[in-house]
Amino acid sequence: MDTTHEERPHRKARLWGGIDLGGTKIEAVVVDAAGKVLGRSRQPTPEDGAPGDVVQAMYGALEEAARVAGTLSRHLVGVGVGAPGAVDAGAGTLARVSNVGKGWMEPYPMAGDLADLVRSRVVLGNDVQVAVAAEFRLGAGRPYGSVLGVWWGTGVGGGIVLNGNPWRGRGAAGEVGHMVVKPGGARCGCGRRGCMEAYAGRASLERKARKAVRRGEKTHLFDWMQKRGRTRLTSSVWMRALEEKDVLATRLIDRAVRMLGAGVASAINLLDVDAVILGGGLGTRLGPVYADRIHEAMRPHIFVPERQPPVLVAELGELSGAIGAALLAEPAMK
Amino acid sequence: MDTTHEERPHRKARLWGGIDLGGTKIEAVVVDAAGKVLGRSRQPTPEDGAPGDVVQAMYGALEEAARVAGTLSRHLVGVGVGAPGAVDAGAGTLARVSNVGKGWMEPYPMAGDLADLVRSRVVLGNDVQVAVAAEFRLGAGRPYGSVLGVWWGTGVGGGIVLNGNPWRGRGAAGEVGHMVVKPGGARCGCGRRGCMEAYAGRASLERKARKAVRRGEKTHLFDWMQKRGRTRLTSSVWMRALEEKDVLATRLIDRAVRMLGAGVASAINLLDVDAVILGGGLGTRLGPVYADRIHEAMRPHIFVPERQPPVLVAELGELSGAIGAALLAEPAMK
Numbered sequence: 001m002d003t004t005h006e007e008r009p010h011r012k013a014r015l016w017g018g019i020d021l022g023g024t025k026i027e028a029v030v031v032d033a034a035g036k037v038l039g040r041s042r043q044p045t046p047e048d049g050a051p052g053d054v055v056q057a058m059y060g061a062l063e064e065a066a067r068v069a070g071t072l073s074r075h076l077v078g079v080g081v082g083a084p085g086a087v088d089a090g091a092g093t094l095a096r097v098s099n100v101g102k103g104w105m106e107p108y109p110m111a112g113d114l115a116d117l118v119r120s121r122v123v124l125g126n127d128v129q130v131a132v133a134a135e136f137r138l139g140a141g142r143p144y145g146s147v148l149g150v151w152w153g154t155g156v157g158g159g160i161v162l163n164g165n166p167w168r169g170r171g172a173a174g175e176v177g178h179m180v181v182k183p184g185g186a187r188c189g190c191g192r193r194g195c196m197e198a199y200a201g202r203a204s205l206e207r208k209a210r211k212a213v214r215r216g217e218k219t220h221l222f223d224w225m226q227k228r229g230r231t232r233l234t235s236s237v238w239m240r241a242l243e244e245k246d247v248l249a250t251r252l253i254d255r256a257v258r259m260l261g262a263g264v265a266s267a268i269n270l271l272d273v274d275a276v277i278l279g280g281g282l283g284t285r286l287g288p289v290y291a292d293r294i295h296e297a298m299r300p301h302i303f304v305p306e307r308q309p310p311v312l313v314a315e316l317g318e319l320s321g322a323i324g325a326a327l328l329a330e331p332a333m334k
Numbered sequence: 335m336d337t338t339h340e341e342r343p344h345r346k347a348r349l350w351g352g353i354d355l356g357g358t359k360i361e362a363v364v365v366d367a368a369g370k371v372l373g374r375s376r377q378p379t380p381e382d383g384a385p386g387d388v389v390q391a392m393y394g395a396l397e398e399a400a401r402v403a404g405t406l407s408r409h410l411v412g413v414g415v416g417a418p419g420a421v422d423a424g425a426g427t428l429a430r431v432s433n434v435g436k437g438w439m440e441p442y443p444m445a446g447d448l449a450d451l452v453r454s455r456v457v458l459g460n461d462v463q464v465a466v467a468a469e470f471r472l473g474a475g476r477p478y479g480s481v482l483g484v485w486w487g488t489g490v491g492g493g494i495v496l497n498g499n500p501w502r503g504r505g506a507a508g509e510v511g512h513m514v515v516k517p518g519g520a521r522c523g524c525g526r527r528g529c530m531e532a533y534a535g536r537a538s539l540e541r542k543a544r545k546a547v548r549r550g551e552k553t554h555l556f557d558w559m560q561k562r563g564r565t566r567l568t569s570s571v572w573m574r575a576l577e578e579k580d581v582l583a584t585r586l587i588d589r590a591v592r593m594l595g596a597g598v599a600s601a602i603n604l605l606d607v608d609a610v611i612l613g614g615g616l617g618t619r620l621g622p623v624y625a626d627r628i629h630e631a632m633r634p635h636i637f638v639p640e641r642q643p644p645v646l647v648a649e650l651g652e653l654s655g656a657i658g659a660a661l662l663a664e665p666a667m668k
Contacts, residue, residue, distance in 0.1 A: 086638075146503065158604070162501060169480065169606025170641060178637040179600035183515060183592060192635060194596070258517060262528070263600075266513035270492070270601055272503020301526055303512040304420075307504060 015071055017079035017120070018326025019058050020127060020319075021045070023099035026054075028061035029322040030069035030076065033330075035138045037319065039069030049101035051094075051108040059117040074119040078329030081110065081122065082130035082321045087171065089124055123329050129174055130324030131314075132159025133166050135277050137327060139315035144274035148267055149314075150176055152260070153235070153280035155189065156197040160271065177201060179263045196263035200256035202282055206233045212248055219248035235285035242286075257290065261297020264311075269303045279314035287313050349405055351413035351454070352660025353392050354461060354653075355379070357433035360388075362395035363656040364403035364410065367664075369472045371653065373403030383435035385428075385442040393451040408453040412663030415444065415456065416464035416655045421505065423458055457662050463508055464658030465648075466493025467500050469611050471661060473649035478608035482601055483648075484510055486594070487569070487614035489523060490531040494605065511535060513597045530597035534590035536616055540567045546582055553582035569619035576620075591624065595631020598645075603637045613648035621647050 015038065020027040023045060030039040041064035046053040058081065059073070066073045073079070085097035092111025097103050115122040132141075132149030141147040145164060151157040156177030160167040167173050177197035178190060185194030189203050198204050209221050224237045241249035264276060278284075278291045295311040302308055314320060349372065354361040357379060364373040375398035380387040392415065393407070400407045407413070419431035426445025431437050449456040466475075466483030475481045479498060485491040490511030494501040501507050511531035512524060519528030523537055532538050543555050558571045575583035598610060612618075612625045629645040636642055648654055 160604070162496065167496060167605075170608065170638075171606065172638045172641070173604065173606035175603040175606075175637045178603045178635075179513075180596040180635050181514065181517060183596040183635075190637065192637075194635075262514040262517040266597075266600060267604055269509040269512045270494070270507065270604060271501075272505065272507035272509075274504065301512075301514050301517075301528075303509045303524065303526075304504075304506045307506070 013071065013075070014077050015066075015069060015075070016326040016329045017062050017066065017073060017076045017118070018130075018322040018324065018329070019062055019079065019081045020131075020321030020325055021054070021058060021081060021083040021100060022127070022321070023084070026058055026061045027319065027322040028058070028065040029319060029326060030062075030065045030071065031323060031326045035134075035323060035327065037323065039065040039067065039071075040319065040322070041065040041068065046101050051097075051101065051104055051110065052113065054101045055110060055113045055117070058114060062118065076118070076120045078121040078123065079114070079118055080130065080325035080328035081114065081124050082127040082325040082328070083110070083124060084127050087124045087126050089168075089171070092122070092124055094124060121329065125325060125328045126159070126168070126171075126174075127321050128157035129159040129166055129168060130328050131279060131316075131320040132174070132277065132324070133161060133327055134316055134320045134324030135279065135314050136161040136164075138323065139320065140277045140312040141275065146271075146273040147275045147277055148176065148264070148271060148273050149174070149277045149279055150260070150264055150283065151280035152200060152278060152283035154203050155201045156260075157280065158267075160273070162271075162273070176263060176267055179266055181259045181263045181266075196259050199259035200263075202233065202235065202238070205238070205252050205256060208252055209233060209248060217248055220244065220246050221249055235281040238282065239285050257293050257297050260294050261299075262301055264294065265298035265301035268298065268309055269301070272304075273309060275309050276311045277314055278311055279320065284314055284317065347405065347409070348411050349400075349403060349409070350660040350663045351396050351400065351407060351410045351452070352464075352656040352658065352663070353396055353413065353415045354465075354655030354659055355388070355392060355415060355417040355434060356461070356655070357418070360392055360395045361653065361656045362392070362399040363653060363660060364396075364399045364405065365657060365660045369468075369657060369661065371657065373399040373401065373405075374653065374656070375399040375402065380435050385431075385435065385438055385444065386447065388435045389444060389447045389451070392448060396452065410452070410454045412455040412457065413448070413452055414464065414659035414662030415448065415458050416461040416659040416662070417444070417458060418461050421458045421460050423502075423505070426456070426458055428458060455663065459659060459662045460493070460502070460505075460508075461655050462491035463493040463500055463502060464662050465613060465650075465654040466508070466611065466658070467495060467661055468650055468654045468658030469613065469648050470495040470498075472657065473654065474611045474646040475609065480605075480607040481609045481611055482510065482598070482605060482607050483508070483611045483613055484594070484598055484617065485614035486534060486612060486617035486620075488537050489535040490594075491614065492601075494607070496605075496607070510597060510601055513600055515593045515597045515600075530593050533593035534597075536567065536569065536572070539572070539586050539590060542586055543567060543582060551582055554578065554580050555583055569615040572616065573619050591627050591631050594628050595633075596635055598628065599632040599635035602632065602643055603635070606638075607643060609643050610645045611648055612645055613654065618648055618651065
């Protein structure tokens with residue numbers, strides 16, 4: 001009896017787990033009711049692994065984060081997962097995953113599988129939506145009631161918070177990157193034409209840069225890439241190229257900023273939220289200077305010109321996804 | 335005492351008033367708790383009148399609608415007004431009104447002025463937002479939880495309902511017509527460039543048609559206009575021209591449909607609502623055939639292709655604004 005009583009405060013510590021499932025890494029955190037990170041852990045995403053392997057790796061990362069926080073994953077009140085692809089939160093399934101493990105198209109029961117291992121409640125959410133929710137509660141969005149998050153990275157994702165609540169629509173709301181900024185325009189990674197992401201996403205920018213090089217255009221982008229031992233034009237490669245005033249990089253990023261300005265302004269004219277939060281690899285790397293440039297590019301399109309919403313850079317950095325996932329498991333967490 | 339008791343059921347009938355303030359006419363209704371119209375009245379908007387004259391005319395229309403409903407405006411539980419321009423619902427003011435009476439820029443205390451006359455509570459709202467709310471509760475939007483209204487008329491307005499509640503943002507949400515469909519594109523009536531309204535709004539369409547005629551292009555649009563004794567290309571003139579396969583009209587409307595497709599699809603990719611309701615003069619006049627055409631134009635841009643939202647024509651017709659205004663006065667009304 002006494003032992004049981006001794007254990008209770010520990011089991012009742014009310015901690016939550018959050019997992020950010022990415023294409024290259026799995027980030028796990030354990031947070032308290034204030035969203036404070038008490039433990040974290042990072043694991044590589046299993047390359048060419050089946051969904052079951054991915055779930056095992058997520059469990060491993062979470063157990064480790066829990067250990068750092070002085071607990072066990074089964075004592076967590078709940079666990080949230082932010083994942084790329086098509087999330088069905090009600091069913092707890094994840095489908096149409098292209099760059100995690102082997103990738104899979106059919107809905108996989110990720111929440112149930114992970115819950116069996118963790119022995120706690122598991123909730124799934126969209127990776128960008130949960131990161132935006134974290135910025136809203138604990139980061140750049142704190143002063144506001146309603147925000148639009150624009151996650152500028154490989155693609156351009158987004159998330160919406162309205163009057164304090166995430167707006168998910170039928171599950172896929174916030175796809176700001178697939179707003180059309182030029183009907184019949186550039187081909188997008190999604191297969192459509194003229195999406196904002198086709199001009200601003202890092203994958204599209206790289207495609208355009210490689211095409212320009214094949215056409216004989218000069219750039220140091222790929223030299224800096226190789227110097228860093230990378231095979232892709234990372235955000236830091238772009239950053240370097242812009243600092244060095246590389247002509248091609250500057251032209252491509254200028255166009256990206258112009259199209260982000262048009263697309264994000266369109267979103268503001270529709271939603272009229274209080275602020276825009278700029279996140280993602282490129283967004284956070286390029287930082288406030290580019291947030292201001294996007295703001296300037298939005299200005300000519302904003303319908304109520306005296307109420308320009310601020311464009312702020314995300315503050316939580318690489319943990320925003322994992323923290324946001326934990327918030328998902330306890331929506332009342334402040 | 336007995337008299338008082340006799341009067342009570344009458345005074346407690348719980349009726350609401352709604353006024354739709356337009357550039358040419360003021361439409362007033364008195365409705366019951368189910369939104370059923372028990373009385374209606376229409377008055378011309380005072381031409382070149384000051385705001386005070388406009389308020390008097392609104393009061394006159396409401397009194398008449400109340401009389402038809404067998405009551406007096408001072409017995410109404412509340413009165414809503416749907417108005418064009420910049421509404422500050424909290425302050426009860428209307429500013430930046432361009433085509434009502436003389437027009438005015440500074441905030442005018444319309445709610446207070448009208449309340450003094452009506453001796454009932456008066457609430458102001460945006461004309462398109464309230465019309466969309468009416469369609470949501472009582473019209474084409476009834477089966478859905480969340481809708482986007484696209485009001486295709488002189489301009490292109492819009493309104494958003496999310497989980498049953500109007501989303502107004504900081505007051506100006508829903509400006510779907512000022513989403514950018516072509517950065518640096520056609521000049522819009524709002525002074526900006528590339529807005530959807532610059533390609534689809536009836537005023538823009540007319541400007542383009544007049545320009546084409548000056549360039550020597552052939553069209554019967556203006557013949558039909560004159561035959562109807564109009565000085566503007568009304569929705570019915572456009573309808574006639576399309577039926578007669580007028581080449582210029584067909585080309586301009588085809589482009590409008592294409593741009594509406596891109597812009598509304600962008601809005602869906604951002605909001606992921608259940609359905610689109612097409613209203614406004616052109617939208618309701620051109621009807622289901624054009625709702626389907628807009629839907630087809632949206633299709634290539636919709637990010638989740640297996641979840642195309644239906645595009646439905648508004649059902650409440652010319653009373654949607656007034657009924658929506660009445661709903662504004664009693665948000666719990668079903």
